[in-house]
Amino acid sequence: MGLLSKKDTRLILDPLADDNPITIQVLGICSALAITAQLKPSIVMAVSVIFVLGLGNVVISLMRNIIPSKIRIIVQLIVVATLVIIVDQVLKAFAYELSKELSVFIGLIITNCIIMGRFEAFALGNGPWKSFLDGVGNALGYGVILIIVGFFRELLGSGTLFGFKVLGDSVEKTGLYAIGYENNGFMVLPPMALIVVGIIIWVQRSRNSALIEEN
C-alpha cells in the first residue's frame, strides 16, 4: 500500500470536482467574488488557504478530544486567527513584497467559511492525517475555482494574464484590438465573478447529472 489509501485519495480528489466547496457546497463565495479580478491574487489566495486549512485541520484534529463542545466554535476561530496572523508576520519578515501584495487577502482568510466548515464537519471527528488530507483537498478545490474565475476575468476584463498583455495593447490598438476587439469592463466588477461561477456550476452539472437534485 502506498502513502495514500484509496479512501485517502478520495479525500483529496472529491473536493476538486464532485464535492467542490464553491460550486457544490456553495461556501467561500464571498472571497471568490472579491479577489478574482486578476489571476495572481487568486493563486496566492489559493496557496494561503491550502496552508491555513491543511494546518488548521491538523491542529483541531489533535485537540478534538479535549475541546469543550460549548466553546468549540470560538476555539476554532482562535486557531484560524492564530495561523493567519503567523502567516502574515512570517511573510512580512521574509517575503515583504509578496506580503504587501496579499495583506488584505491574508486577513480575509479568517472569514472564509470553508475553513470553519471543514473544522466543524471533519477535523472534529477524524484523525490528524485524514484531516490534513481533507483540508488540503478542500483548499485545492477552492483554489481551482478561484484560478479558473481569475483567468477568465483577467483575460476578458483587462486583456492580460499575470499582467502580461496577451491580447495586444488596448491603448495602442495592437494585436486583437487592431481588428476592433474591446475589453469587457464588466468582467472586472464583482457581479461578473458570480456569473462566471454560475457558468462553472452549470457546466459541471450538465456533465454530471448525479449532481442535479430531484424535485
Added chain:
Amino acid sequence: MAVNKDKNSYTMIFAVIMVLVVGTLLAGFSSGLKPMIKANEKFEKQQNILYAMGVNDNVGSGDVAFIATDRVADAFNTYIKEQLVIEGATSSQNDKAYLIDVKKEGAKAKKAGYQRKLPLFIGEKDGKKLYIMPVRGKGLWDAIWGFVAVDKSMTVQGVYFDHKGETPGLGAEIKQRYFMDDFIGEKLLEGTTYKGIKVAKGNNDPKNMIKDDYEVDALAGATITGDGVSAMLKKDIAMYVPYFKTINN
C-alpha cells in the same frame, strides 16, 4: 481519565490555557520578527523615494521594479544628497528625515499650534536636482500615499503611489506604471499659482500628450480612488509651495 468536559470549570480552564498558549505564541512571533519587519519597512520607504526620482529597475514599459533590496541602502546614500525637515519658514538638515511618519505628523497638525514637520528629500540624478515630497490621503477603502519628485519649477519628474486596500483591478491600479508614468512632465504651478494635478474622467487627452493641462487620465471604475489621488496631491504638495518660492527667488 475521568474529566467531565461539560462542567463549566473545565470550559473556563480550557479557555484560559488556550488564551495563554496562543498569546505567548503570537507575542513570541511578533517580537522575534519585529526587527526584520522594521528593516523591511525602512527599505521599502527608501525604495519608494528612489522610485519616484527615477532610480529603479524598470525595464521598458513593464511592471514596477524597485531597486533591489540589497542595493537600496547604498543607492539611497548615493542619490539622496540632502534630507530636509521643513518647519514653517525654517528648514534644517536631518539625515533621518525619511523616518518621519507622515501619518502621525498629519494627525498632530490638526491640533492648533503644532508646527508640522515636513520631510523633503533632495536628490541628484543625471546632473539634475530633484525634490521629493511624501503625500498621503484617502482612497475608497483606506489610506493611499506616495512620493512625488519635482524639479525646481515644480514640474513632475516621477511619482510613486501605493495604497492599503484599494480594489484589485480598479483602484489598486494607481500603483501601476501606466497610471504613474502619466504624471511625468505634468506641471503643478501655473505661473506662481499652485494648481495641482487632477485625475480627470472624460479626458480629451487619454494618451496624456498635453503636459500643461494639469490633468491625467482617470482609471475606469476607480472614481473615488482617483479623486483621492487628486485631493492628496492638491493638499499635501501645497504645503511645500512656500519652500519652492524661497529657493526660486
